[in-house]
Amino acid sequence: MAKSERYQNRIELLQGTLDLLILETLRWGPRHGYGIAQAIQSGSSDVLRVDTGSLYPALHRLERQKWIAAKWELSANKQRTRVYRLTAAGRRQLASERSRWQRLVDAMAGILSKPETSES
C-alpha cells in the first residue's frame, strides 16, 4: 500500500499558496513547469507534492496576471521547453504575498501555540 502511504504524507495546499510557491521558486531563476514541480517537491523534502492538474492552470493564470512570463527554449538535451521567469510585477506581488503569508503564519502560530488544554 505504498500509494496510500504517499498520499498520507502529502499536505493539501491551501488556496492561493501554490501561486506563492511558484513565484518563490522562480525567484531563483527561470524554470519550466516540471522543474517548478520538482523544486517545490524537493524544497519541501517531498512533503508538498504539486498536482499537475493544478500546476498548469496556475502557471497560465499567473502568466495572464503578468506576474510571470513564458518563452520557449531549448533545454540541455535539445528539448523544446516552455520556461517561466518572474517579471517585475511578479516580484512586487511575491513581496506582498510573502508578507501576507507571514501574517497568516504568525496568526496561526499565535492560536496554535496555546497549550492543548482547552479541549473539554
Added chain:
Amino acid sequence: MSTRDDDLREELRTHVEMAAADRVARGQSPRDAETDARRELGNLSQIQEATRDVWGRRWIERAAQDVRYAFRVFRHNPGFATVAIVSLALGIGGNTALFEVVDALRLRTLPVADPAGLVEVRLADSDGARGNFNSWHISVTNPIWEAIRDRQEALSGVFAWGAGSFDLSAGVDTRGTTQMAQHFADGLWVSGSFFDVLGIRPAAGRLLEPGDDRPGCEARAVLSYAYWQRAYAGGAAAIGQTIRLASHPVEIIGVAARDFNGLEIGRGFDVAIPICSEPLLDDYDKGRLASGTDWWLSVFGRLKPGWSVERATAHFTTISPELFRSTLPPDYPKVSVPKYLAFRLLATPAGTGISQLREQYEEPLWILLATTGLVLLIACANLANLLLARATARQREIAIRLGVGASRGRVIRQLLTESLVLATIGGTAGAIVARWLGRACVSLLDTGSSVTDLSVGLDWRVLAFTAGLAVVTCLLFGLVPALIATRRAAGISMHVATRGSTSGRESAAIRRALVVAQVALSVVLLFGSLLFTRSLRNVLAVDPGFRAAGVVTAEIGFSRLHVTSANNAAFRRSLLERVAAVPGIERAALVAAIPMSGMSSSNAVWPDVDPSHHFTSLLNAVGPGYCRTMGIQLVAGRDFNVDDTLTSPMVAIVNEAFVAALGRGPQVVGTRFTREATPRTPATSFEIAGVMRNSKYTDLREKDRPVAFLADAQMPQPPYVRIALRSSLPPSALTPAISRALAEIDPRMAVDYEVLATQIDDSLVRDRMLARLSGWFGLLAGVLTLAGLYGVMAYTVARRTNEIGIRIALGAGQRNILRLVLREVGMLVAAGALAGAVLAGAAGRSAASLLFGVEPSDPATLGAAIGVLVTIALAAAYLPARRAIRVQPVIALRAE
C-alpha cells in the same frame, strides 16, 4: 485549434518526458517510467480543459464552438437541416425576389437630383381630349406645354418630354458594329431644360441645353449610356459623329449619365432629341409642334422652395381656364370644345417616374408579394414546427447538459446559435434564389416583341430585408422551443422518456396550432392559384373571332423615300402587290390597326336617319381581302374591292355589335351612318357595304364592341403600310423573303414584323405570370404543409406508441387505430380549412379585377382547393398511420 492549444499540449508532453527521464535515471525501466509518468500527470484533457478555462476564452471562440456544434447536429440530422434550409431559402428567396421587382417598379425613386421635389403637371381628366394620342400616359399637346411653361409660377424648373421611335435602318447596322440589326431606336423628345432640371450629368460630351431648344432648331442627339455602349462600344469618337434618324442626319453631342434611363420605368431610351426638331424627323408633313390635337408630351418640374404639391395644384387649377382658352385649337371638334375648356391641370409627385409596367403590374405584383409573404409564413411555421420537434426529441440531451452543470443561458445560447446558423444558411440560399427568381420574374414580363428594361438587383435594403426576415424568423422560433425545453428542471426531464405522456403537451399544442395555420394559409394560396389558372384557361378559350395561326403582320415605313402625296396611294398599293407575290403567301391585305397590338382609334357615330342616336364605335381601315386573310366570317353584304376608291361612294363594313348598337334591325347593308369629325377630316357619311362577325380588337378579355372597318383606299394615306399576311410557312422562313423583295424595290425602307399569335400571347403575359407564379407558390405551400403535417403526425404516433400498443393488446383492430390517427389529421385539416375558407373569401375579393370568367368567391374552386389539401393531408398521414397499425404491443410496452 489555436496555437495556444498546441503549445499547451507540447508543454504537457515535455512534462511527461522529463518526468519519465527522471524515473529512468532513478532506475525504472523506460516502459514503466513512461506509464507511471503519465499516470502521475493525471487526466490530460481535464488539465487542458482547466488550463483553457484560465485563459478566459473570448465570446467569439465560444460562438465558434457553438457553431461547430450546430454543424455537427445538422450533419447528424440531414433531413431536418435540409427541410429547414429549403423552407427558408424558398420563403425568403421568393419574398425577396418579388420585393425587388415591386421595389424597382413601384418604390425606387429615379436616379436624378432630389427626386422628392419632382412633380408631374397633367390633366386631372383627359375625357374630351381629341386627336392623336402617342402615349399610354395622359399627356398634353405642344401648345399646352408652351403655355404651361410660360405661365406657371409654382415650379423653379419645368420641362416636357415625350416618347418616340426613330427609324434607324441605315444608321447603325450598316456599320457592322452591332450583332443585331436594330431598325428602330427608342427616342425621347425633350425640352431644353430637361437634363438641367433633372440634374443629370453627361458621361461624355455635353447634354442638351435650353439653347438647343429654339424654334427651327437643328436636331442634336444625346445618347443613353447603354446605347452608347451597344452601338459605339463606349468610344469617345462617337461624340460629333452623325446618326441617321428617320433618314435625317443628326449630330451626337453627348452621352447621358450611366444610371439615367429616362423617366419611364420599364422603358429605356436610346437617343434624346430636342422637341423643336420634331418637324425635321416627323413622318407627316405638318409636324406636331403647332398641333392642338396631337397629345404627346408629359410635363414635369421641380417645386419652388416652400411650395407643396397641394399649393402647386391650386395654382395650376387657377391658371387652367385661361390657359385652355388661349390654346383651344381652331379645328377642335365642336362637340368636345366645352370639355377642352373645362380641362384642369394638377400637380402630382413624380419622384418615381411614370410606368406603364407599373400601372399594368402593380396590382398583380402586390398580390404575388402577399402570396410569397404567406409562403414565408408557412415556411416559418414549418421551421418552428421542426425546431419544436427537435427540441422535444433532444429533451434528454438538454436535460443531461443541464444536469452536468451547463447553465440555462448556455444551453439557450447553444440552441439559438443553431437557429442562427440555420438562418444564415437559409438566408444566403434565399439571396441566391432571389437573384435567380428576380431575373426570372422580370423575364416573365418580357413579351415576344419587347424586352423589359427593368434593373433588378440586390441592393442593401433588400439584403437587409432578407437578412432581417431570416434572423427574426429563426430567433423567434428558435427561442420559444429553447425556453420551453430548458424551463423544466433537469431532474424531472431526465426521467421523462422521449415518449412520456405529459412532457410534450405544451409544445404539441403549439405545433398543432402551427399546422392549422399552415393548412389555412395553404387553402388561401391553392385557392388563389386555382382562380388564376381557371381565369387564364378562360381567357385562352376565348374565340377572338379571327384565326390567328399563320398570320404575320409587316409594317413597312418608306418616309425616307419622300414619295409625293400624289403618288403615295399608288406606291402603297404597289408595296402590297409586291409583298403578296412573295412565294408562300396565301393572302395579304392592308390594315391600319392590327388586332391585339394596342393600336386603337374610335369616334362617335350615328345612323343618318337618326342623328340623335350617338354611340361610340371603334374604327379601323382595311384593304380588300382583310376578312379572308384574318379568317373573319363575312355574314352579309360584300368585302371591299379595288373599285372602292377616293372617287367612289364612301363605304364601310361593320361588325355585328355595331349592327346591334345601331338599333335599326339586322338588315343594315345599304343603310348609312355618319362618323363624327376628327381634327383632320370633317364628319363623313358611310354606306354600310357588309357585316362581319365580331372579333376582338385590343384585348381577348373585352366584350364585343362596335367596330366599323373603313376602306383603306378612301382614308388619308400615311407614308407606311401595315400588311396582314396569311401563310402556312413559318414566320422565320417568310420574313427574310419579304425583306429581300422590299430591298429590291428600295433598300432604304424599314420593315418590322409581328406574329399575330405571339402578340395574343403577349397580351396574356399578366394572366400567365399570375397563373404560373401563384401556381408555383401554391405548390410550394402544399409541399411545406405536407412536411408540416407529416412531422406532427409522425410525432403524435411516436408519442402515443404505448397507448396504441395497449389498445391493440386490448383487441383494437387496425380500423380503430386508423380512425385514431385519422381523427387527429381530420381535426387539424378541418380547423385549417375552415379558417382558410374565410381568408380565401377575403383574398379572392382583392384579386377580383384580375380575374376573367370566374367569380372571386367561386365555391367550386374553393372546394377544389380544399380537396387538394385533404389529399395532401391524407398523404401526410399515410406513413404515420401505417406505422401506428404495425405497432407491436409487446415491443411498445417494453420500450417504456
